Amino acid sequence: MSDALVDDLDKRVLVYLRDGRFFLGYLRSFDQYGNLTLEDATERVVVNDEAFADIPRGLQVFRGENVVLFGAVDSEQRELEFLRKLRRVTEEEIRRMEQAVAEDHAALRRRERLEWPAFDDGAL
Amino acid sequence: MFFTAILRTLIGEDITVELKNDLSIRGRLEAVDQYLNVRLAQVQVHTAAAPPVLQLLHGSCTVRGSCIRYIHLPVEKVDTELLQEATRRVAAATKETQTMK
Numbered sequence: 115m116s117d118a119l120v121d122d123l124d125k126r127v128l129v130y131l132r133d134g135r136f137f138l139g140y141l142r143s144f145d146q147y148g149n150l151t152l153e154d155a156t157e158r159v160v161v162n163d164e165a166f167a168d169i170p171r172g173l174q175v176f177r178g179e180n181v182v183l184f185g186a187v188d189s190e191q192r193e194l195e196f197l198r199k200l201r202r203v204t205e206e207e208i209r210r211m212e213q214a215v216a217e218d219h220a221a222l223r224r225r226e227r228l229e230w231p232a233f234d235d236g237a238l
Numbered sequence: 239m240f241f242t243a244i245l246r247t248l249i250g251e252d253i254t255v256e257l258k259n260d261l262s263i264r265g266r267l268e269a270v271d272q273y274l275n276v277r278l279a280q281v282q283v284h285t286a287a288a289p290p291v292l293q294l295l296h297g298s299c300t301v302r303g304s305c306i307r308y309i310h311l312p313v314e315k316v317d318t319e320l321l322q323e324a325t326r327r328v329a330a331a332t333k334e335t336q337t338m339k
């Protein structure tokens with residue numbers, strides 16, 4: 115297995131974490147626990163499949179247990195395709211959009227609780 | 239170790255891995271280790287609501303064993319009778335070493 119992983123060293127990889135976050139960066143090291151080190155890492159935050167922001171994170175180590183999958187993204191074509199579909203925005207803008215989505219969800223939950231009080235948390 | 243051995247015989251075949259976060263990934267099995275970490279080539283994400291960032295994956299992709307819920311194997315590539323016999327043999331061998339202790 116680790117023989118195969120050596121192929122990814124020095125490549126730009128995508129790391130998908132258990133909390134749903136995505137990081138892109140150059141794979142510099144890994145070990146038998148699945149711990150990873152990315153250089154020039156950026157966190158890619160996507161909201162509603164329509165906008166995204168790349169947040170610079172520098173040199174970052176990931177503890178193996180948090181990683182779902184990772185793999186090379188050595189293709190400009192895929193990146194261009196992604197850029198065609200989603201709009202790049204600033205970090206402030208993406209945080210505002212995240213906030214708006216979270217508030218929408220909260221409002222929906224409040225409405226559900228009014229309409230279906232029996233299903234309210236703790237009632238069942 | 240036994241399951242690793244089974245999967246090793248399927249290297250080069252197309253398998254589908256379903257993750258605990260409901261993501262379904264299909265690809266050609268390249269490598270597998272004792273934790274059932276799997277490495278897939280030519281990955282395709284099958285889930286409809288999959289995050290678009292995953293479309294960036296190109297070539298091989300490594301999936302952590304502890305995040306896997308199911309692995310769907312091509313049934314015609316696995317001799318289930320042989321598998322059953324092998325399991326019996328391994329179980330008997332394990333029992334033998336335990337009674338020796």
